[in-house]
Amino acid sequence: MNAVAPSPALHLQKVQRRYAQGETTLEILRGIDLTLWPGQSVALIAPSGAGKSTLLHLAGLLERPDGGEIYVGDQPTAHMDDAERTALRRLEIGFVYQFHHLLPEFSATENVMLPQMIRGLGRAEARRRAEELLAFLGLGQRLSHRPGMLSGGEQQRVAIARAVANTPRVLLADEPTGNLDPKTADHVFAVLTEIVRASGLAALVATHNLELARRMDRRVTLRDGLLVELE
Numbered sequence: 275m276n277a278v279a280p281s282p283a284l285h286l287q288k289v290q291r292r293y294a295q296g297e298t299t300l301e302i303l304r305g306i307d308l309t310l311w312p313g314q315s316v317a318l319i320a321p322s323g324a325g326k327s328t329l330l331h332l333a334g335l336l337e338r339p340d341g342g343e344i345y346v347g348d349q350p351t352a353h354m355d356d357a358e359r360t361a362l363r364r365l366e367i368g369f370v371y372q373f374h375h376l377l378p379e380f381s382a383t384e385n386v387m388l389p390q391m392i393r394g395l396g397r398a399e400a401r402r403r404a405e406e407l408l409a410f411l412g413l414g415q416r417l418s419h420r421p422g423m424l425s426g427g428e429q430q431r432v433a434i435a436r437a438v439a440n441t442p443r444v445l446l447a448d449e450p451t452g453n454l455d456p457k458t459a460d461h462v463f464a465v466l467t468e469i470v471r472a473s474g475l476a477a478l479v480a481t482h483n484l485e486l487a488r489r490m491d492r493r494v495t496l497r498d499g500l501l502v503e504l505e
């Protein structure tokens with residue numbers, strides 16, 4: 275009997291993005307090919323303005339490409355309308371940003387419960403899962419703290435818990451440790467890679483931190499609008 279080949283978690287095929295600027299057109303992405311496999315962490319390292327955020331927005335179905343196709347799991351997305359893209363994003367994609375964007379009036383646990391309840395999970399089950407996840411991330415003693423009562427590193431760990439609360443297939447992170455001191459960045463990063471391995475999701479992380487990038491499974495860059503694998 276043949277084993278079924280696993281699907282990539284995310285597959286970008288010849289993805290293009292351009293922006294009109296006055297008379298001219300800025301060709302930011304000229305045909306990106308990228309495959310992320312489940313359980314794999316990939317660092318995206320490129321100079322400012324190269325198109326890292328653009329690539330993450332496209333991969334997260336927040337923007338539409340001007341050409342090419344984006345598969346989430348084995349689902350092509352180019353033909354989808356906005357409602358279908360939103361539904362797929364909620365189910366399959368988690369985001370972590372440089373600034374945590376947690377809701378200040380809610381506790382750590384509630385911040386992690388919310389996306390699960392939006393998805394339709396009951397309150398008790400959402401709470402149970404949020405507490406379990408926060409404990410896994412070393413925040414078992416901080417469950418009822420509001421973001422303002424947490425350190426920067428703790429806030430970012432809550433943001434990671436929120437991003438993975440719905441067990442997405444793909445985690446997209448834009449400079450997740452860019453706002454943290456080196457030691458805290460190191461810790462948050464370790465937690466991030468641990469959860470990628472433990473949960474089998476695939477992570478694409480834009481970072482300027484080469485030391486942290488070296489600890490990920492792969493490193494890629496953007497060169498002249500194309501994606502290039504680094505050693």
Ligand SMILES: Nc1ncnc2c1ncn2[C@@H]1O[C@H](COP(=O)(O)OP(=O)(O)OP(=O)(O)O)[C@@H](O)[C@H]1O
Binds near residue numbers: 321326329
């Ligand atoms: N909506 C837009 N309209 C016009 N140009 C845009 C738009 N969004 C991005 N750009 C341009 O596209 C290029 C890539 O932007 P992007 O934000 O993806 O870069 P980046 O690699 O994430 O940079 P940084 O590391 O500084 O965040 C930049 O030159 C930017 O000015």
